[in-house]
Amino acid sequence: MTTTQRVGGLATVTHDEDVRRAFARDVSGLEMMADMVARPSSVAEVQDLLRAATADGVSVTPAGAQSSTTGASIADHGVLLSLRGLSHIGAVDPDARVIRAGAGAIVADVRRAAEAAGLLFTPDPTSEEESTIGGAIACNASGARSLRYGATGPHVRALTVLLANGEQLELRRPALEKNTVGYPIAHDPVDWFVGSEGTLGVVVEAELALYPLPSQVLGLAVPFMSEADALAFVVAARRAPDVHPRCLEFFDQGAMEIARTAEGAGAWAPGISAMVYVEETGGGDGDEELPLDAWLALAEAHHASAEDIRVYDSASALNDARRMRHAVPATMNERGAARRAFGGRKVSTDWAVPYPRLGEALTIARRFAEEAGTPRGIAYGHAGNGHPHQNIIAQDADELARIEQVVYATLKEVIAMGGTVAAEHGIGKIKRRWLPLQASDAQQRVMRALKRELDPLGLLAPGNVL
Structure with a gap:
C-alpha cells in the first residue's frame, strides 16, 4: 500500500495536474503545487479526508478563495483542501441576531444575507467579494470598519471545527461576564482557532453575530x-x-x-x-x-x-x-503579477503601530527604502488603527531581496514602537520568519505546545505560522 493510497482513493481527491495548478497560487505572489487537491462538498467528506490523511501521514492545508497575501492558502506537498464547496448560508435568526455559514461562504454574500434581514455583519475585508468566512476566521481578518467594530474574532459566536484526525468539536463562546477558573488561555477555545491559519483545526462552519443596520x-x-x-x-x-x-x-x-x-x-x-x-x-x-x-x-x-x-x-x-x-x-496585485516571470512580485506589509505614531513609522520605512535604493511603493489603509498597507513592486528577484531587507529593518522599528508585524493578514509562510521579532521564546513554546496537543502529527497547514 502506498503512503497516499487511502487519501488518493477518495472521490473528492484528484491528482490532475491542471486542477493542482489551478490551486497553486494565492494573492501573495508565491506559487506552490500540492500533490493532490481535495474538493469536498460536505462536512462528512472533510472528515473522511482528514481521517485518511492521518492514516497515511499526509499533510493537509485548508484553503478558501485563496485571497491570502501571505501564502497561507497554498502548499508545495500533501493535500490542498479547498473548502469552497461548504458555501451554505443559513437563515438569519433575527431575535438572536446571528447567522450560520459554511467555511466556503463568501464574506460579501453573508453581509448581503444579513442586510436583507435589516442587520449588519461588520467584518469588511477589502477582498470581501473574493474571500470566504473560513479564510476570514483563519487570519482574523478585519477591514475598514474595524476601527469601530474590531476584527472578525469577536463576532464569531460558535465554531464547528475538525481536528487533524477528523474529530469534530462544537465550540461556543461562553455567555459569562466573569470567569477565574484556570488559565485564561483555556477559557474560550473558540479563540484557539480564530487566527490560527489552519494549523490547529479545520473550521467548517461558524455562527456569526449580527448588529442593527445603520439607518x-x-x-x-x-x-x-x-x-x-x-x-x-x-x-x-x-x-x-x-x-x-x-x-x-x-x-x-x-x-x-x-x-x-x-x-x-x-x-x-x-x-x-x-x-x-x-x-x-x-x-x-x-x-x-x-x-x-x-x-x-x-x-x-x-x-x-x-x-x-x-x-x-x-x-x-x-x-x-x-x-x-x-x-x-x-x-497593485496586477502590477505585481506582471513581474512574476522576472522573479519579482508585490510585497505587501501589514504592520501596525499605535495610531498617533503612524506618520513617524511611515517616515522611517521610506527612509530605509531611500537608503537601500528601493522603491518606496504606496501606502494606504486603516490609519485610524495605525495600520497602513505598504505595497511595493519588486521588478526582479534581486530587487525583491533588497525590499525584504528594508521591510525587515522597518519591522524592527515598528516593534520598538509597540507595534505588530501583522495586524490582519496573518503571517502564513511569507511572514513566519518575522514571528520571533514579536513573540518571545516563551510565547512560541506555548504556541508549539498547543499545536502538539491539537495536531500531534503536525499534518495541518505545514509551513504556516510556526
Whole structure:
C-alpha cells in the first residue's frame, strides 16, 4: 500500500495536474503545487479526508478563495483542501441576531444575507467579494470598519471545527461576564482557532453575530496638500467628542492616483499629497442628524482642500467609494503579477503601530527604502488603527531581496514602537520568519505546545505560522 493510497482513493481527491495548478497560487505572489487537491462538498467528506490523511501521514492545508497575501492558502506537498464547496448560508435568526455559514461562504454574500434581514455583519475585508468566512476566521481578518467594530474574532459566536484526525468539536463562546477558573488561555477555545491559519483545526462552519443596520451612512473623501496634515486629521478624529468614525482610511499620493483613475476623475484634487476617507453612521430611528458640519470643521482646521471634499451619502455612492478603495490593492496585485516571470512580485506589509505614531513609522520605512535604493511603493489603509498597507513592486528577484531587507529593518522599528508585524493578514509562510521579532521564546513554546496537543502529527497547514 502506498503512503497516499487511502487519501488518493477518495472521490473528492484528484491528482490532475491542471486542477493542482489551478490551486497553486494565492494573492501573495508565491506559487506552490500540492500533490493532490481535495474538493469536498460536505462536512462528512472533510472528515473522511482528514481521517485518511492521518492514516497515511499526509499533510493537509485548508484553503478558501485563496485571497491570502501571505501564502497561507497554498502548499508545495500533501493535500490542498479547498473548502469552497461548504458555501451554505443559513437563515438569519433575527431575535438572536446571528447567522450560520459554511467555511466556503463568501464574506460579501453573508453581509448581503444579513442586510436583507435589516442587520449588519461588520467584518469588511477589502477582498470581501473574493474571500470566504473560513479564510476570514483563519487570519482574523478585519477591514475598514474595524476601527469601530474590531476584527472578525469577536463576532464569531460558535465554531464547528475538525481536528487533524477528523474529530469534530462544537465550540461556543461562553455567555459569562466573569470567569477565574484556570488559565485564561483555556477559557474560550473558540479563540484557539480564530487566527490560527489552519494549523490547529479545520473550521467548517461558524455562527456569526449580527448588529442593527445603520439607518444612515455618510462617507467623505477629504484631500490634503500635506500628508502630515492628513495624519494629524486622523489623530484628531479619533479624539474629537463630536464625531464618531467607523473608518478612517488613508491614501498617500501614489494610492490617490489609483483612486482617481477608479473614480474616473483624473482632474479631481490636483496637487494633493494625501487623502483620508471617513465614514460616519446614524442611529436606528432615521431622525439622528449626522455631524457633517463637525467633520467639515475638523477638515478645515487641518488644512484640507475644502473645495475638493467629496460626499458619499447614498447606497450607490458608498458602493462607488468602496470600489475606489478596492481599486488600490487590485491595481497593485496586477502590477505585481506582471513581474512574476522576472522573479519579482508585490510585497505587501501589514504592520501596525499605535495610531498617533503612524506618520513617524511611515517616515522611517521610506527612509530605509531611500537608503537601500528601493522603491518606496504606496501606502494606504486603516490609519485610524495605525495600520497602513505598504505595497511595493519588486521588478526582479534581486530587487525583491533588497525590499525584504528594508521591510525587515522597518519591522524592527515598528516593534520598538509597540507595534505588530501583522495586524490582519496573518503571517502564513511569507511572514513566519518575522514571528520571533514579536513573540518571545516563551510565547512560541506555548504556541508549539498547543499545536502538539491539537495536531500531534503536525499534518495541518505545514509551513504556516510556526
